[in-house]
Amino acid sequence: LIRHLVATATSLSAVLAASAMLGVLTWAPDARAVDDRGDILTGRHRRAFESPQRWALEFRGLLYAPNIDSDSALGNNTPYKDTFGTMKRLAVQLEVDYQAVRIPHLGTLGPGIGVGFTEMSNNTYILGHPDEPAKEQTSLDIYPMYLVAVLRADVLKRELKIPLVPYVKGGLGLALWRASNDAGTSTFTQTNGTTVKGEGHTFGTELAAGLMFNIDVFDPVGAGNLDQSTGINNTYIFAEYYDANLTGIGQSHPLLVGSSGWAFGLTVEF
Amino acid sequence: MTRRLSSVQPAAPIRAAAGLALGLTSVFALFAGTASAQTTTGTTTTSSTGLTVGINPSSLITHTLPNGSDFTRDSTLNPTGINFEDCERDVVLNFPLVASGTASAASGYALYAFAGTNCDQGSTYVSPGVAGSTCWPVVNGPISYNLNASFVIGIRARQILSQATFTVKEPFTTVATTDDSVCHIQPTSAALQISVYFVFGTTMGLASIGGSGVTQINADLAAAAPPTSLTIGIGSTVLLPTWNSITDQDIVGYNVYYQPLGAPAAATTMQVCPGSDGSTSDESGTTTTTTAQSFTLNALGDDGGDDGGDGGDDGSTDAAATPTSAAQGCYNTTPINATPIADAGVPYHPNGVDCPSPYPAGATGSGDAGDLSGVSTADAASDTVDTTSDDGSVGTISTAASVADISMQPREAKLPDGSYKYPFVTATGNTANSATLSNLTNNVEYVVGVAATDSYGNVGALSTFNGSDMICQWPQQVTDFFDSYRSAGGLAGGSFCQVESPDLPTGAGGSALVAGAALVFALRRRRR
Secondary structure, three states: OOOHHHHHHEEEEEEEEHHHHHHHHHHHHHHHHHHHEEEEOOOEEOOOOOOOOOEEEEEEEEEOOHHHHHHHHOOOOOOOHHHOOOOOOOEEEEEEEEEEEEEEEEEEEEEEEEEEEEEEEEEEEOOOOOEEEEEEEEEEEEEEEEHHHHOOOOOOHHHOOEEEEEEEEEEEEEEEEEEEEEEEEOEEOOOOOOEEEEEEEEEEEEEEEEEEEHHHHHHHHHHHHHHHHHHEEEEEEEEEEEEEOOOOOOOOOOOOOEEEEEEEEEEEOO | OEEOOOOOOOOOHHHHHHHHHHHHHHHHHHOOOOOOOOOOOEEEEEOOOOOOOOOOOOOOEEEEEOOOOOOOOOOOOOOEEEEHHHHOOOOOEEEEEEOOOOOOHHHHOOOEEEEEEEOHHHOOOOOOOOOOEEEEOOOOEEEOEEEEEEEEEEEEEHHOOOOOOOOOOOOOOOOOOOOOOHOOOOOOOOOEEEEEEEEEEOOOOOEEEEEEEEEEEEEOOOOOOOOEEEEEOOOOOOOEEEEOOOOOEEEEEEEEEEEEEOOOOOOEEEEEEOOOOOOOOOOOOOOOOOOHHHHHHHHOOOOOOOOOOOEOOOOOOOOOOEEEOOOEEEEOOOOOOOEEOOOOOOOOOOOEEEEEOOOOOOHHHOOOOOOOOOOOOOOOOOOOOOOOOOOOOOOOOOOOOOOOEEOOOOOOOOOOOOOEEEEEEEEEOOOOOOOOOOOOOOOOEEEEEEEEOOOOOEEEOOEEEEEEEEEEOOOOEEEHHHHHHHOOOOOOOOOOOOOOOOOOOOOOHHHHHHHHHHHHHHHHHHHH
């Protein structure tokens, strides 16, 4: 299922990227001038109706591969790779931003919070027989979260009528994780006889930079109607490179579940 | 010391009161026109006499064991029909009837019960034993009835089935309680449809019909085919059987039976007390009063002997029967819940290995091994007649017939803790093809088999594996990701909220999220 989702996400990402490229290439300022009134001198760019804009909501898909094997405590061992392989898994996330400040001739700035989920699973193998897979499944669930400051530079869109909005994010990250098998949460019996449950959390930093493409240019009238009826000001697709550097800030024994890579998705501002 | 855990045998006055209440309830329901969730349908024909007789539409056809215990199936499993177990147990089908008319009209008529075709046609009726006869009596002679009131007629399943395959229907013959050959008359999966007639006639010849009613009884005596390609996947304290499902729409699920192989348990001994025999009449056709019966299980502090009367030898741990309270018909029993023998050196077999069936000799191909107390079947070496007690457990019947053995639903075989004597898990749906057997013990050999169940509650033959019907497999310690990680030197783990550094308080993660959310809302309020 994960493979299928990843394949689907990859395909979707390709489509989104192609759509963005197509949009840039085919975008015609004259076509939108019918409905939009741009005012370069005042820095304002309004539709006939424009509702207040305070929030942004991102539906995100990430290609996720935790850096567990980079833990120096593991030496040259690679338990994650040995168990789950090297294929990146799809993670889904939801991010909400509050656009607290509008910086003139630049864009919006405000806090954002994101919550996501990803899972990787594979067969276990018989103890002492690594070449003999058992039918029981082993899984690792990761819930990556972050609290970041988000700067969306929509000056290009608002003042130069270019439907591209670059943005950056930076802040703190946190991931809850849980290792499990068919019997439930995994446990490990230590040499002193005590058991350790296979769950925990990891702190770190979160950085990201991306580019949003405003798809309202394809249907300015529809976008205006959407704003009037629902309060959604802008709709974007985006591509982003993220770095969830979850190395365990203040933690002595973290599971390095951070990842870096590409994220894609849809953003609405309202 | 014997300690009675429960007793559900009502005293005679209570039973009488219950019967009266039941009767009043039925009459009230009849005249009030209320109908239960599942009613029995039938057709009533009124003749010129004004007499009518037919199934009470507000009541159900129920099943009771010969000792009077209720044996009606769950409403999802064709409870009014006859399955193989019903036949082998020779259950009594209790037909709720109502007859109406004047006493003068009823004068000269008697009520009879037939099975067959066109048994209410009067002039075209051909007497049993004569070429062309299509009806056979299921009750010998007239039936006692109550005019203008509801009443119940109990008819044995084997009597209803007895002549279903006869070309020429014969006069009434009592099917011996030791003869279960009629239970093997249906080798195909299509259910038999038998009409049961209740007819007011002047004689058994039924030349003159004074009123009649008919209802259809379906009988499915055929076992489901065994699932194929059973494999048992390994896990830690779990086994994961998979199989190929059966493409038969009549299949409603699969029972996966499993039990550890090893020495018998030493301590768990029970006393089994059958329910008292009700005052039903299951053969004469006289009016019956049905009272629900049941059995009790009494914990014993020592190891007793065995359950009394093995209808089907469970082939395992039961010792000789030792009645402990003849007056109550109580027996001691040691159920099969063997203490596993650990085998740390078990080899790895991806799909399990063939192993001896723990079920009775001659009963391979059956899904449930166990006692068949109370079943009057004595036609096979492994079966003995037991008319004394019913310990409530059911099991395989091994017959001398060549028809494949069919096992039975162990629905009554419960231990005091509520578990089944022969544990199984159910996979629902005819396309189900896997199950999980959990809470097992690693390095202990378990024998596993799977059988399909159909819409009548028949449990089919067990899947086959290298000529046997059982597979042995061992849950084994497996290495999952967390094992690998910790074994490789990783140190993470504990709990979601555990913080290993003194720098951060417990719940710091959650606190950070809450703080973030609070910040968002604070900013929003400020904006307003």
